[in-house]
Amino acid sequence: MHDATALRRPNAKIYTPAENPRFAALHRRFPTVAYLRRHARRKLPHFAFEYCDGGAGADGGIARNWNALDAVELVPRYGVTTALPPVDVELFGKRYSAPIGVAPMGGPSLVFPGADQYLAAACQRANVPYTLGLVGGMTVERAAAIAPDVLWFQLYRCSRNEHAIGFDLVKRAEACGVHVLVLTVDVPVRTTRSREVAVGITSPFRPDLRMLAGILASPGYLRSLLRHGQPRFGNLKPYTANDADVNEVAAFVRREMGGAFTWDEIAKYRERWKGPLVVKGILHPADAEKCVALGVDGIVVSNHGGRQVEGLPAPIDALPAIARAVGGRARLMLDSGIRSGLDVARAVALGADLAFAGKAFLWGLGALGAEGPSHVIDLMIDEMKSAFGQVGAFTPGEARSVAIRHPGALHL
Ligand SMILES: Cc1cc2nc3c(=O)[nH]c(=O)nc-3n(C[C@H](O)[C@H](O)[C@H](O)COP(=O)(O)O)c2cc1C
Numbered sequence: 001m002h003d004a005t006a007l008r009r010p011n012a013k014i015y016t017p018a019e020n021p022r023f024a025a026l027h028r029r030f031p032t033v034a035y036l037r038r039h040a041r042r043k044l045p046h047f048a049f050e051y052c053d054g055g056a057g058a059d060g061g062i063a064r065n066w067n068a069l070d071a072v073e074l075v076p077r078y079g080v081t082t083a084l085p086p087v088d089v090e091l092f093g094k095r096y097s098a099p100i101g102v103a104p105m106g107g108p109s110l111v112f113p114g115a116d117q118y119l120a121a122a123c124q125r126a127n128v129p130y131t132l133g134l135v136g137g138m139t140v141e142r143a144a145a146i147a148p149d150v151l152w153f154q155l156y157r158c159s160r161n162e163h164a165i166g167f168d169l170v171k172r173a174e175a176c177g178v179h180v181l182v183l184t185v186d187v188p189v190r191t192t193r194s195r196e197v198a199v200g201i202t203s204p205f206r207p208d209l210r211m212l213a214g215i216l217a218s219p220g221y222l223r224s225l226l227r228h229g230q231p232r233f234g235n236l237k238p239y240t241a242n243d244a245d246v247n248e249v250a251a252f253v254r255r256e257m258g259g260a261f262t263w264d265e266i267a268k269y270r271e272r273w274k275g276p277l278v279v280k281g282i283l284h285p286a287d288a289e290k291c292v293a294l295g296v297d298g299i300v301v302s303n304h305g306g307r308q309v310e311g312l313p314a315p316i317d318a319l320p321a322i323a324r325a326v327g328g329r330a331r332l333m334l335d336s337g338i339r340s341g342l343d344v345a346r347a348v349a350l351g352a353d354l355a356f357a358g359k360a361f362l363w364g365l366g367a368l369g370a371e372g373p374s375h376v377i378d379l380m381i382d383e384m385k386s387a388f389g390q391v392g393a394f395t396p397g398e399a400r401s402v403a404i405r406h407p408g409a410l411h412l
Contacts, residue, residue: 040366045214049074052111052362054195061306065337068314076391084385084395092276101129103356104154109137112365114228120147122373141411146175152180186281188260202235204247285325298331319410323351341383
C-alpha cells in the first residue's frame with residue numbers, strides 16, 4: 001500500500017489554467033475534450049467528422065473503451081500535501097513533459113487539412129511524443145524538421161519484394177533522427193466503418209457534391225485546404241510513379257500493404273532498427289511476452305481506438321494482466337478511449353508509462369484548427385495534475401501504488 005510520507009515534494013509546482021492566459025481563455029470556452037468534440041461536429045464538414053469519430057460496426061468498441069475507462073476508480077489518500085505534482089516522465093532515454101502523446105493516424109488531413117504538421121508542432125512545443133503514421137499526410141523527413149525532439153514513426157506491413165519498402169522506410173527514419181519506431185500489428189484484415197460508408201468515404205476517394213458543399217460551408221476547413229492542398233500520402237510517394245496522384249498512391253497502398261506483421265517479420269525489423277522498437281495493438285498477455293522475447297522495447301496496449309472490430313476488449317481492462325506478464329521487461333503504453341488527463345492517470349495507475357490519444361486531438365483540430373492540439377495537451381496536463389494531486393501521487397511509481405477498483409480487469 002501507499003507510503004504517505006513519500007509524497008512530500010517541496011518543489012512541486014502548482015499549475016492551474018489561470019497561470020497561462022491563452023489556456024485560461026480557451027479553457028473557459030472548452031473546459032473538456034467533450035466540448036471540443038461537440039464544436040468540431042458543428043464546424044467540420046460532415047464527412048470529415050464522421051471519418052474521425054466513427055468506429056467499426058455500430059461504434060460498440062468506442063463505447064466500451066470509454067465505459068471501461070470511466071469504471072476505473074482511484075481511491076485517494078489525504079493528509080500529506082496540498083501541492084500539485086509534476087507529471088514529466090522518462091521514456092526510452094528521453095524526458096517528456098507529460099505521459100501523453102499523439103497516436104499515429106492515417107489521413108488526419110482529411111479531418112483537418114494540415115493536421116499532421118499542426119499535431120507535430122504542438123507536440124514539439126509541449127515536449128510530448130508525436131507519432132507520424134506511415135499513411136499520414138507528410139513525409140517522415142518533414143516531420144523530423146518540425147518535431148525533431150519528439151518524433152516517433154509508425155509502420156504498417158509492406159511485405160512485397162522482401163519488405164523492400166518497409167526496410168527503406170526504416171533507413172529513412174534512422175537518417176532523419178526518428179526516436180522510436182512503432183510497428184502496428186492489429187490490422188490483420190481490412191475493416192468497414194459504417195459511418196464512413198454512409199458519407200461516401202471510399203477508396204479511391206472521390207469527393208461528391210455533398211462533400212464539396214460541406215467544405216464550402218466550413219470556412220476554417222476551406223481556408224486550411226486552400227493553404228495545404230489535398231490530403232497526400234507523402235511517405236509513399238518515392239515508391240510510386242513520379243506523377244502519381246492521391247488515388248494512385250491509395251491504390252498502391254491497397255496493393256502493397258496488408259496483413260499484420262508476423263513474429264518473424266518483427267524479428268527482422270528488430271535486427272535492422274537499432275533504436276527503441278515498439279509494437280502497437282497488443283491485447284493478450286501471451287503476445288506481450290512474445291514481444292519481450294523478441295527484444296521489443298515497448299508495447300502499446302490498444303484496440304485501434306475501436307476502429308477495427310467492435311468486439312475487442314478495452315485496452316484499459318487488458319493492461320493489468322499485460323503489465324503482470326511483462327514484469328517491467330518492456331515499457332508499456334496504452335491508447336483507445338483517452339479523453340482526459342484523468343484517463344491518462346488511470347492508465348498510469350494501472351501500469352502504463354504513457355497514454356496516447358487519437359480522436360481527442362482530431363476533435364481539437366476540428367474545433368480550433370491549428371490551436372486545437374495544444375489545447376488538448378494543456379487540458380490533459382491540467383486534468384492529470386488534478387487527478388494525481390487528488391489521490392496523492394507524485395510520480396508514476398507512486399501512482400501505481402494507489403488503491404484502485406477495476407471491475408472490468410481482464411483475467412485470462
Ligand atoms: C482517423 C484515424 C486514423 C488512424 N490511423 C492509424 C494508422 O494509420 N496507424 C495506426 O497504427 N493507428 C491508426 N489509428 C489508431 C490510433 O493510432 C489509435 O490507436 C487510436 O486512435 C486510439 O484511440 P482514440 O482515438 O480513442 O484515442 C487511427 C485512428 C484514427 C482516429
